[in-house]
């Protein structure tokens with residue numbers, strides 16, 4: 434952190450000022466960090482992206498076969514040499530990464546749901562007739578009157594405890610197809626993280642928008 438102070442200000446008073454303002458400063462630093470995590474306008478090398486609630490940096494590689502590798506700090510996207518030949522503009526690269534990330538997120542969420550949905554269904558005692566993973570522009574999931582649940586594959590950007598809240602929320606719609614008091618009390622009964630998850634989603638609403 435860099436502190437700018439007037440040259441005539443004695444060091445001691447700078448320190449005292451920082452100490453007094455440290456909570457405020459910490460808050461400002463956090464806010465700035467969050468502002469930096471605005472969704473990317475394009476997918477490219479070095480661009481930040483959320484994966485399971487953690488911010489990763491996109492790293493692009495080329496090899497014989499396509500792959501996505503989740504590392505500590507990076508989301509390593511390997512495109513094929515065949516693709517590389519056709520990618521001449523940054524717009525084309527952006528679209529290639531977007532398409533590939535979408536299919537990766539879709540597969541990952543389908544796998545997560547295949548293990549987690551039966552457990553949560555059992556716990557609540559509500560069973561969907563079908564479930565599907567797709568893209569939604571501005572929602573995480575949905576439930577219709579035929580008992581079918583649909584989930585947004587961008588859920589893979591959320592921490593698992595928030596994904597679980599979304600799953601429980603949609604499962605509870607199998608009993609109440611509204612947001613009544615009864616609905617919310619059912620959600621709260623089965624998800625102790627409800628309030629925190631709603632808060633997390635509100636704070637991270639901006640990551641829901643993906644570049645066009």
Ligand SMILES: [Zn+2]
Pocket residue numbers: 602606611612
């Ligand atoms: Zn709802």
